[in-house]
Amino acid sequence: MAVYTQVSAEALSAFLARFDVGALVSAKGIAEGVENSNYLVDTTDARFILTLYEKRVAADDLPYFMALLDHLANAGNPVPPAIPDRDGRLIHELEGRPACLIQFLSGVSVTRPTPTQARAAAEAMGRMHASLSGFSLDRPNSMGVETWADQLARCGRDLDGIEAGLFDRLSSALDRILSRWPRHLATSAIHADLFPDNVLMLDDRVTGLIDFYFACTDIRAYDVAVMHGAWAFDGTGRVHDAEVGDALLAGYQSSFGLSDDERAALPILAEGAALRFLLSRAWDWLNTPADAMVTRKDPLAYLRRLDFYQTHGATIFA
Numbered sequence: 001m002a003v004y005t006q007v008s009a010e011a012l013s014a015f016l017a018r019f020d021v022g023a024l025v026s027a028k029g030i031a032e033g034v035e036n037s038n039y040l041v042d043t044t045d046a047r048f049i050l051t052l053y054e055k056r057v058a059a060d061d062l063p064y065f066m067a068l069l070d071h072l073a074n075a076g077n078p079v080p081p082a083i084p085d086r087d088g089r090l091i092h093e094l095e096g097r098p099a100c101l102i103q104f105l106s107g108v109s110v111t112r113p114t115p116t117q118a119r120a121a122a123e124a125m126g127r128m129h130a131s132l133s134g135f136s137l138d139r140p141n142s143m144g145v146e147t148w149a150d151q152l153a154r155c156g157r158d159l160d161g162i163e164a165g166l167f168d169r170l171s172s173a174l175d176r177i178l179s180r181w182p183r184h185l186a187t188s189a190i191h192a193d194l195f196p197d198n199v200l201m202l203d204d205r206v207t208g209l210i211d212f213y214f215a216c217t218d219i220r221a222y223d224v225a226v227m228h229g230a231w232a233f234d235g236t237g238r239v240h241d242a243e244v245g246d247a248l249l250a251g252y253q254s255s256f257g258l259s260d261d262e263r264a265a266l267p268i269l270a271e272g273a274a275l276r277f278l279l280s281r282a283w284d285w286l287n288t289p290a291d292a293m294v295t296r297k298d299p300l301a302y303l304r305r306l307d308f309y310q311t312h313g314a315t316i317f318a
């Protein structure tokens with residue numbers, strides 16, 4: 001579940017009164033998601049998403065995220081911008097939390113993407129990257145390559161409680177990745193977490209790209225690598241779906257494209273992306289009680305991807 005902060009009907013009505021959005025009809029907590037509290041809000045005028053930002057999203061980063069969404073929406077991408085209040089303000093406070101009222105987008109996220117859906121989603125990422133060439137704000141990647149050594153150290157030998165020998169395996173993987181990291185590649189604003197649950201679709205059409213709260217400036221092709229790891233495997237990371245992976249690369253190629261250098265770097269970028277999600281999941285695994293309201297995501301599903309990319313990366317991205 002992802003409703004950490006309860007919002008009273010009185011507080012929500014008073015909040016909505018700052019906007020030209022009609023009066024409150026209903027509000028329901030949304031179970032999906034892990035980072036923030038989200039509500040589906042219906043008013044007499046329309047439907048909205050109300051997001052209250054919890055501890056993982058720094059309030060200081062919100063202007064960057066909102067500017068990015070605004071830029072992308074203005075360029076015609078299916079992303080949900082924040083709704084301004086009557087004074088033009090996008091970022092508010094509600095129940096003691098930073099909060100935004102966000103445009104509702106229709107569609108559902110797919111759990112087992114088909115090649116056609118993967119292609120459409122990657123095309124949408126390519127169009128998003130094309131739109132971002134003129135976006136000038138910067139946000140360092142708070143989960144980027146420069147942070148992985150610290151993330152590994154803070155998990156430490158507790159990792160061996162998840163799987164015997166895991167700390168040493170990840171230390172070697174990190175050394176390998178750091179020594180090959182393609183720092184020369186083009187950077188841009190990227191989504192950095194475009195998993196299937198962050199893409200809304202109706203049949204084979206992309207209706208929404210959401211959850212930009214890891215967006216940052218980083219190697220642009222790293223976004224493709226993150227997407228590959230998230231889309232082209234089953235949930236356990238045991239089964240690689242080459243058709244989905246190929247469709248994804250073809251989709252991105254058709255709307256934006258990879259240079260020869262970017263394509264050649266995909267194996268190591270994919271290893272890095274696998275390590276990034278492995279580390280964050282491992283930290284959560286070690287620090288979230290098993291009976292917490294939030295479902296812990298399996299870190300080993302990303303160890304399997306890391307192993308796969310080390311062995312087969314050069315072949316599948318050739």
Ligand SMILES: Nc1ncnc2c1ncn2[C@@H]1O[C@H](COP(=O)(O)OP(=O)(O)O)[C@@H](O)[C@H]1O
Nearest residue numbers: 030032033034035036049080103104105210211
């Ligand atoms: N703009 C939106 N339009 C429609 N549904 C949305 C929108 N934003 C979020 N949602 C719904 O809320 C869920 C959680 O949102 P998300 O941003 O992924 O949360 P979290 O940041 O907590 O992971 C999504 O899976 C989706 O169902």
Ligand SMILES: N[C@@H](CCOP(=O)(O)O)C(=O)O
Nearest residue numbers: 033034035193195211277297
């Ligand atoms: N995609 C990450 C976790 C981030 O969760 P999100 O709901 O904000 O996308 C993972 O699967 O480890």
